[in-house]
Amino acid sequence: MGKVLSFGELLLRICPDAEGQWLQENSLPFYVGGAELNVATALALWGVPSAYLTALPENFLSEQLMGYMQERQIDTSPVVLQGERVGLYYLPKGKDVKNAGVIYDRAGSAFAGLTTGTIQWDSVFEGVSWFHFSAICPAINQNLVDVCAQALQVATAKGIFVSLDLNYRAKLWKYGKEPVEVMPALAASCDLIMGNVWAANKMLGMPLQEELVQDIEKEKLVQHAQLTSEAILREFPKCKTVANTFRFDHGQGIRYFTTLYHQNGLHVSHEYVADQILDKVGSGDCFMAGLIYGFYHGKSAAETLEFATAAAFKKLFILSDATTSTVADIEATITTYAK
Template sequence: MADLAIRQDACELDFLALGALVHRLDPGIIPFRKARSFDIHVSGGEYNVAANLADCFGQKTGVATAMVDYGIGELVQARVREMGVKPFYKWFKHDGVRGPNIATVYSDRGLGVRPPVVFYNRANEAGAMLKPGDFNWSEIFAKGVKWFHSGGIFAALSETTSQVIIEGMKAAKAAGAITSFDLNYRAKLWASVGGDAKGQETIAKIVEHVDCLIGNEEDLQKGLGIEGQDVEHKSKLDPDSFFQLIDKATKKFPNVKLVATTLREVHTTNRHDWAAVLWLNGQKFVSPTMALDVVDRIGGGDGFCAGLIYGLLNGKTPEQALRLGWAHGALLTTFPGDTTMAKLPEVEALAKGGSARVQR
């Protein structure tokens, strides 16, 4: 992808993520208050992209994150190894009682007219304690990294996590890596560190160092402070208003070369219409729309992000890269858990279906 100037030389890592790891307790379709057992999924908005790229797409990926020396930490490490992601851990010692902890996400899947319910325990979270200087970026980037990625959930965890992102972004740019940021705007998280004004101020400082933005209309409006249509009362599958927002975003941040997102119209918990859009250096691309039968919606956006980045890293056209992201994100919603169980031939076969149109 010449427009993004992706490195073509031999690099140790195709992709490196920076963010907090969590473990998600999933009782399936049973509401948590009635649960007697649950599956454990290892997740994290930034990590998920690295795991998907490694496991499905065969890319060499890594994650820079906090790790705690207790049983949950050991479980998380095993899952990271299983997905083929190279870890760069900042270690924290657990005191046996209060932490520091790897955060817990509680999330049932809902069913039909009953939506999924998600809540958290992020108390004394090791990931929130990460600060500048915790990672030796010059050493990490010395062997070559093509793409560096972080996100808004990690940025909102504490005063210092956004500083780590900026430190990593600067090191990535200096080393010739493409940088991307998933806005993932969560008002509840930003409320704990200063509210929306603080969130927009912080994100603006990060986006100055970003080549590629991932985020839906609400993310762009709330995260970047850009005015747009009322996202609660319009079609979720209309790409035109999204492209209008992108024009405003790229005027505010002219360094941004790519903006992409999924478009999702939720009819019931298990029946969605699904599409995706890509803006790349002024060119606009729209995927087909498909009807999805959803098993577990969490992680679909990260699945899209992984497929898109795989396409861009491997010289696909923008339309092909968008299709791969759209297809992989769709497939990911058919599996339980936050990370992929898809195989590349399955993604490629689905990506070839339908017809895409280019908006000029």
């Protein structure tokens, strides 16, 4: 197996507290992230050859960010140096990126300036066996839709496995197109699609049966996951694997389980419940990384799903965008909660 190449925008997450204490302290916590970088970071930590492609301005800040990634064993050689700025977003502590309180400051970033003539995909894909991207990329502008389409065309021609995370960010789709007008054409080139039943409806036009989701009962949600997975496989014949995550607030904590449809069978993970969590950001990225890790190493669908789910659950207790949990940590979590 070759490298896993993740493609997306590196972002700095700025975290003001809701009460405004940061103004008194003259200090703002921040984290290095971005959905695809979170995947690349997890894979590198778990020993999978991991490369990352983004665009950054050519300045000292980018040099430091490149060094940060290289220290984590991420291959940054594909990174494009262009433009003037790094993308930012502001998210109050403890909130989810789907929350209405998120503020994006990404317009005019180096990544947003990518065009189809910028990246030489033939050379970028040398030594790559898996390509990962998310729906956040085509949410930014039409040029990035075209860049993703070009990447998928070359990846398909080279026989590279492609995974897609259906991250839906309502505040990003502002250039005149709805996700369902864009995403199906990209999804058609993907081998593995991850998201949830709501994202599949919003972005791929898959049917949403309200009677199965309104009460968030596990049995009905699992039933819907099967229906959605089968609908995706019918609509997109190249896709052979569909994953769904289900994460709900549980008091101050969380209730979390997942499904994986693979080789005509639906696997359902152990359900995790916690009374308190630290940080919701990056949990889904960690789940995606766990899927890649499992399939990369030839694990069964059931083993892959349990590893990915435990990895995502553990991320909820880590204050950063990317996980710091090792493979041993995650396997210990599976053992503990499986009792």
